[in-house]
Amino acid sequence: xxxxxxxxxxxxxxxxxxxxxxxxxxxxxxxxxxxxxxxxxxxxxxxxxxxxxxxxxxxxxxxxxxxxxxxxxxxxxxxxxxxxxxxxxxxxxxxxxxxxxxxxxxxxxxxxxxx
Amino acid sequence: xxxxxxxxxxxxxxxxxxxxxxxxxxxxxxxxxxxxxxxxxxxxxxxxxxxxxxxxxxxxxxxxxxxxxxxxxxxxxxxxxxxxxxxxxxxxxxxxxxxxxxxxxxxxxxxxxxx
Numbered sequence: 108x109x110x111x112x113x114x115x116x117x118x119x120x121x122x123x124x125x126x127x128x129x130x131x132x133x134x135x136x137x138x139x140x141x142x143x144x145x146x147x148x149x150x151x152x153x154x155x156x157x158x159x160x161x162x163x164x165x166x167x168x169x170x171x172x173x174x175x176x177x178x179x180x181x182x183x184x185x186x187x188x189x190x191x192x193x194x195x196x197x198x199x200x201x202x203x204x205x206x207x208x209x210x211x212x213x214x215x216x217x218x219x220x221x222x
Numbered sequence: 223x224x225x226x227x228x229x230x231x232x233x234x235x236x237x238x239x240x241x242x243x244x245x246x247x248x249x250x251x252x253x254x255x256x257x258x259x260x261x262x263x264x265x266x267x268x269x270x271x272x273x274x275x276x277x278x279x280x281x282x283x284x285x286x287x288x289x290x291x292x293x294x295x296x297x298x299x300x301x302x303x304x305x306x307x308x309x310x311x312x313x314x315x316x317x318x319x320x321x322x323x324x325x326x327x328x329x330x331x332x333x334x335x336x337x
Contacts, residue, residue: 111264140324149310149327150265163324198264208253208272211325213264 109134112181113199113214120221126186126193128217132201139182140200140211141167141174150198156182189221226254226294226311226328234334241298243331245311246291252314254287254294255325259308268296268309301335308332 112131120126132139137158142150152166156176167174171189176182186193196218200211226247235241245254253272257265271278271287271294278285284297298305312325 113264142327147329149329150325152324152326155324166324200265208270210255210267210270211265212267213257215262215264 111136111199111201111212111214113197113217115217116215118217118219120189120219122190122221123188126189126219126221128184128186128197128199128219129181130184130199130201130214131181132199133203133212136201136203136212138202138204138209139176140202141182141184142198142200144196144198144216153184153197186219189219191221194219194221226313226326228309228311228328228331230331231329232332232334234336235301236336237302239301239335241301241305241333241335243296243309243333245294245296245328247294247311247313247326248292251289254285255312255314256283256285256294256296257310257312257327259310259330261307265310298333301333303335303337305335306333 111133114129139156141153144150154167154174155163159178171187173185196216198213198216200213202209202211226245229244253270255270256268258268259265269280269285271285282299287294308330310327310330312327
């Protein structure tokens with residue numbers, strides 16, 4: 108039973124380019140969360156999605172960032188016109204339910220470096 | 223902010239010793255969760271303790287929760303070199319209207335266990 112799969116593991120982009128990060132949740136999980144981690148910091152919530160719906164995007168910058176979780180295929184976090192400050196590790200997590208007591212299953216992350 | 227804060231920031235011990243990490247948080251919670259993160263990897267869920275529980279065990283892990291002091295501790299007994307990792311506490315928001323499943327993470331405790 109495969110865990111949460113994220114790709115690519117490492118992504119290097121020049122300033123101004125677009126970064127596209129993919130996440131396939133665990134089988135049977137329909138709730139997906141994206142978190143960002145800066146060096147020496149804890150994870151910061153960005154967005155919560157269910158299939159075809161954005162439930163909460165309050166942690167995601169309003170400009171340049173977008174996320175989707177289509178009916179078919181992985182969830183995508185898209186960062187347009189990247190800047191150096193976007194360099195971080197981006198983690199996707201999934202859960203079978205969205206309740207308080209549903210632990211999250213994390214992928215190994217995508218490390219984005221903006222040069 | 224409801225963010226949990228772990229203490230100490232870093233802990234270095236010998237194999238066989240016990241490791242204790244503490245977490246404090248600010249608002250009411252439904253549960254508190256502990257996660258482990260090995261270098262360069264995603265977070266792995268260790269244990270969840272509900273707000274009406276005071277203590278919980280899982281293998282060599284023991285978690286306590288004191289809601290009156292808004293604090294929790296994670297004890298790893300008979301530590302091993304393989305326990306070397308960062309440990310994070312996380313709390314879901316209990317605020318009305320907040321997103322179910324959204325977690326607030328602390329900055330973590332970096333545990334190093336020397337063989």
